[in-house]
Amino acid sequence: MIDEHDPEVSKFGVAELNEAVTACRLCPRLVDWREQTASEKRAAFRDEDYWGKPVPSFGPADARILVVGLAPAAHGANRTGRMFTGDRSGDWLYRAIWQAGLANQAESRSADDSLELRGARITSVVRCAPPANKPTVDERNRCLPYFRRELELLTKLRVIVCLGSFAWENCARELGVRPRPKFAHGLEHTVDGLTLVCSYHPSQRNTFTGLLTEEMLARIFRRAAELAG
Numbered sequence: 001m002i003d004e005h006d007p008e009v010s011k012f013g014v015a016e017l018n019e020a021v022t023a024c025r026l027c028p029r030l031v032d033w034r035e036q037t038a039s040e041k042r043a044a045f046r047d048e049d050y051w052g053k054p055v056p057s058f059g060p061a062d063a064r065i066l067v068v069g070l071a072p073a074a075h076g077a078n079r080t081g082r083m084f085t086g087d088r089s090g091d092w093l094y095r096a097i098w099q100a101g102l103a104n105q106a107e108s109r110s111a112d113d114s115l116e117l118r119g120a121r122i123t124s125v126v127r128c129a130p131p132a133n134k135p136t137v138d139e140r141n142r143c144l145p146y147f148r149r150e151l152e153l154l155t156k157l158r159v160i161v162c163l164g165s166f167a168w169e170n171c172a173r174e175l176g177v178r179p180r181p182k183f184a185h186g187l188e189h190t191v192d193g194l195t196l197v198c199s200y201h202p203s204q205r206n207t208f209t210g211l212l213t214e215e216m217l218a219r220i221f222r223r224a225a226e227l228a229g
Contacts, residue, residue, distance in 0.1 A: 009145050009146065009149055010145075010149060012149060013153065014061045014150075014153050017056075017146065017149055017150060017153065018056035018057065019056075020146070021054045021055075021056045021057075021127050021146050022053055022054055022055075022056055023053075023054075024054050024127065024128075024143075024146075026142045026143075027128065027138075027139045027142055027143075029130075029131070029136075029139070030126075030128035030129070030130055030135070030139055031128070033074075033128075033129065033130065033131050034052055034053065034054075034074075034078050034128050034129050035052050037050070037052070037074045037075070037078055037129060038050030038051065038052025038078065038079070039052075041075075042075045045075060045079055048079065050078065050079045051077070051078060051079060051080060051081035051111075052078060053081070053128075054072075054127035054128045055072040055077045055078065055081060055082070055083055055124070055127055055128075056083075056127070057083065057121055057122065057123035057150060058082050058083045058117065058121065058122045058123075059117040059120055059121030059122055060117060060118075060119070060120075060121060061121075061153065061154065062119075062154075062155075062156050063117070063119055063120050063121035063154060063156065063157065064119050064120075064156050064157060064158045064159065064228040064229065065102065065119060065120040065121070065157075065158070065159045065160075065161065065224050065225070065228050066120075066121050066122075066123065066150075066151075066154060066157055066159070066160045066161070067084075067093070067097070067120060067121070067122045067123070067160075067161045067163065068123055068124060068125060068147075068160060068161065068162055068163060068167040068170075068171055069083070069084065069122075069123075069124040069125070069163045069164070069167055069201065070124055070125060070126065070133060070135075070163070070164055070166045070167060070201065071124050071125065071126035071127070071128065071129060071130050071133060071135060072124060072127065072128065072129045073086075073087045073089065073090075073129060073133075074129040075087065076089065076090055077090075077129070078128075078129040080109075080110050080111050081111040082108060082110070082111040083122040083123060083124060084108070084122055085108040085109065085110065085111065086108075086109065086110070088202075088204055088207070089201070089202045089203055089204070089207075090108060091107060092202035092207060092212075092214060092217060093122075093163075093202050093217070094106060094107050094108050094115070095107070095214065095218075096202075096214070096217040096218045096220070096221045097117070097120060097221055099218050099221065099222070100218070100221035100222050100224065100225045101118065101225060102117060102118050102119055102120040102221065102225060103115060103116065103117050103118060103120070104116045104118065119225075119228065121154065123147065123150060124167075125140060125143065125144070125147055125166065125167060125170045125171075126139060126140055126143045127143055127146060128143075140170070144170070144174070147170070147174065148174055151174065151175075157194060158193070158194065158195065158227065158228045158229065159194070159195050159196075159197060159224045159227045159228045160194060160195070160196045160197070161197050161198075161199060161220060161221070161224050162183075162196055162197065162198045162199065163199055163200075163201045163202065164183075164199075164200065164201030164203075165183040167201075168183045168187075168196070168198050169183070171196055172189070172196065175191050175192065175194065175196070176191065176192075177189060177191050177196075183198055184198060185198060185199055185200045185212070185216065185220075186198065186199075186220070188223075188227075195227050197220060197223060197224050197227070199212070199216075199217060199220040200212040200216070200217075202217060
């Protein structure tokens with residue numbers, strides 16, 4: 001756990017936590033991968049400067065809704081420096097968030113655009129882009145204390161939207177959900193005053209096959225907004 005490496009994490013405020021995330025180099029494989037990706041780039045983005053670092057959370061610290069994904073995408077958030085920005089998954093996510101009245105615009109292209117979230121915050125369990133979108137258990141464990149501290153800091157939090165089974169399993173574990181229901185789209189579970197709402201991840205594998213439609217995702221965020229008041 002990260003507390004063994006840096007006991008100060010448990011004392012960080014929101015700004016300090018984001019700074020610590022951005023500077024983290026605890027996982028050699030992920031450091032190599034994110035920096036290699038940022039150096040080699042994708043042809044479509046060859047003229048852009050990649051972020052190439054761990055990606056901090058995005059959104060207000062008084063958020064009532066926390067959106068949790070797996071990890072940054074290699075050519076999405078690892079490029080832009082903002083969670084779920086710059087790829088098709090993010091396009092779907094931000095449209096749904098906007099439709100629920102939780103953002104001032106329907107898309108996010110870069111970390112310096114004019115997007116503002118309203119009552120919502122976006123993060124991921126693992127903060128570095130992993131090869132094949134598959135972090136190891138050790139890599140996840142080194143990152144989890146950042147997530148744990150964030151949950152402590154978000155004192156107005158009422159709803160957590162878990163994008164995919166990985167987010168659900170880790171959120172449920174951190175919050176002590178026992179017994180743990182099997183992941184399902186639309187699943188809701190309340191623990192200690194927090195309601196966890198599950199959604200299929202808006203990955204291309206799910207959206208291209210029709211497992212997740214835009215209306216299904218929009219309903220999840222309308223429900224989250226309703227639960228959050």
